[in-house]
Amino acid sequence: MTLRHAPWEESGEFRIGLRPVPTEAWFEGxxxxxxxxxxxLFDAHPALVWAETxxxxxxxxxxxTMVSQALGHAIAPEGHPPLWSASRAVADDLCLMxxxxxxxxxxxxxxxxxxxxxxxxxxxxxxxxLHRPVTGFEDRLLARVTRVFDNLRDDLVxxxxxxxxxxxxxxxxxxxxxxxxxxxxxxxxxxxxxxQVRVERQTLRRLPVCGGVVFTIRVWIAPLSAIAAEPxxxxxxxxxxxxxxxxxxxxxxxxxxxxxxxxxxxxx
Numbered sequence: 001m002t003l004r005h006a007p008w009e010e011s012g013e014f015r016i017g018l019r020p021v022p023t024e025a026w027f028e029g030x031x032x033x034x035x036x037x038x039x040x041l042f043d044a045h046p047a048l049v050w051a052e053t054x055x056x057x058x059x060x061x062x063x064x065t066m067v068s069q070a071l072g073h074a075i076a077p078e079g080h081p082p083l084w085s086a087s088r089a090v091a092d093d094l095c096l097m098x099x100x101x102x103x104x105x106x107x108x109x110x111x112x113x114x115x116x117x118x119x120x121x122x123x124x125x126x127x128x129x130l131h132r133p134v135t136g137f138e139d140r141l142l143a144r145v146t147r148v149f150d151n152l153r154d155d156l157v158x159x160x161x162x163x164x165x166x167x168x169x170x171x172x173x174x175x176x177x178x179x180x181x182x183x184x185x186x187x188x189x190x191x192x193x194x195x196q197v198r199v200e201r202q203t204l205r206r207l208p209v210c211g212g213v214v215f216t217i218r219v220w221i222a223p224l225s226a227i228a229a230e231p232x233x234x235x236x237x238x239x240x241x242x243x244x245x246x247x248x249x250x251x252x253x254x255x256x257x258x259x260x261x262x263x264x265x266x267x268x
Contacts, residue, residue: 003197003199003220003221003222003226003227004028004030004199004201004220005161005199005201005220006199006233006236006237007161007162007163007199008163008236008237008240008241009236009240010161017160017161017162018148018158018159018160018204019158019159019160020156020157020158020159021157021158021159021203022157023070023155023157023205024070025157026070026157026203026205026216027070027071027090027091027092027216027218028091028201028218029090029091030091030220031091034087034088034089034090034091035088035089037112037171038087038088038110038112039088041112041172042084042112045174047118047119047120048111048114048118048119048120048174049110049111049112049114049118049119049172050081050084050109050110050111050119051108051109051111051119051120051122051123052081052083052107052108052109052123053107053108053123053124055107056083056096056098056107056108057081057082058210059096059098059107059108059207059210059212060081060082060083060086060096060108061082062207062209062210062212063082063083063086063094063096063207063212063214064077064082064083064085064086066205066207066214067086067089067090067094068086068089071089071090075088075089081108083096083108083109083110084110087110087112090216091218092203092216092217092218093109093110093111093112093113093114093216093217093218093219094109094110094214094215094216095108095109095110095111095214095215095216095217096108096109096212096213096214096215097127097149097212097213097214097215098210098211098212098213099149099211099212103126103127104126104127104146104149104213105124105125105126105127106122106123106124106125106126106130107123107124107212108123109122109123112171112172113171113172113173113217113219114172114173114174115164115166115173115198115200115219116173116174116175116176117174118174127142127145127146127149128142131145133251134251148204149204149213152204152205152206152213153206154206154208156205156206157203157204157205158203158204158205159201159202159203160201160202160203161199161200161201161202162199162200162202163197163198163199163200164197164198164252164254165195165196165197165198165224165252165254165257165261166179166195166196166198166221167179167180167182167183167186167194167195167196167257168182168196169196169221169223171219171221176253180253180256183256183257183260186260188259188260188263189263191224191260191261191263191264192223192224192225192228192264193223193224193225194223195223195224195257195260195261195264196221196222196223196224197221197222197223197224197226197227197237198219198220198221199219199220199221200217200218200219200220201217201218201219201220202215202216202217202218203215203216224261224264228264234264234265237265238265241254241261241265
């Protein structure tokens with residue numbers, strides 16, 4: 001898979017980093033049959049990849065209509081919950097946020113490319129609870145993120161991107177344990193092929209009728225060798241790796257990969 005984005009060139013810390021994109025760029029595509037991948041995961045692990053709260057169905061239906069319009073064709077529900085039906089048509093995971101009792105909460109989500117969390121774990125959580133692992137989020141960023149959700153215009157799509165490295169190329173990564181345990185077994189001479197750069201492209205878009213917000217997550221993943229093959233890109237990645245903020249490094253567990261990444265960066 002080709003990495004379409006290079007967010008490490010923008011920041012080595014956790015930040016909001018939202019920017020507007022054209023509504024026609026809401027989805028990037030790049031996967032021929034996302035429904036096949038997601039259906040297989042749903043059959044094997046339904047509670048890990050799908051969750052909803054009962055009152056969310058109206059907003060889910062509005063989201064399905066909006067996704068259908070974006071793709072230019074109707075999406076048949078086929079007996080599935082509306083948001084799950086919409087998610088089968090796109091490579092992105094789709095999350096529905098609604099304001100309940102004055103607090104933005106996650107009321108439905110498809111999560112087939114989740115990184116170290118599952119749908120059943122996060123359903124119903126507030127913005128604060130969802131970002132609790134991020135050091136300083138509540139103190140530094142919660143109020144700003146809440147304002148973004150409160151004031152998002154109907155005609156606007158906002159995008160942000162982040163990055164990490166992992167030891168497995170699978171998009172579906174609900175449990176960090178096996179992946180982190182595998183790091184110790186990586187042959188340093190093959191690190192550039194085994195270590196993966198995982199990029200998330202996220203968007204926010206308001207549902208005009210119900211007032212909810214659709215939060216999308218599109219994961220792009222490729223071996224570090226895809227960057228190492230281009231000296232300029234590798235130099236930029238090396239700069240980001242070495243200058244990443246301590247809180248960002250701790251949140252992403254980058255220290256687990258330091259020795260392996262150093263070999264690639266230094267050409268050892």
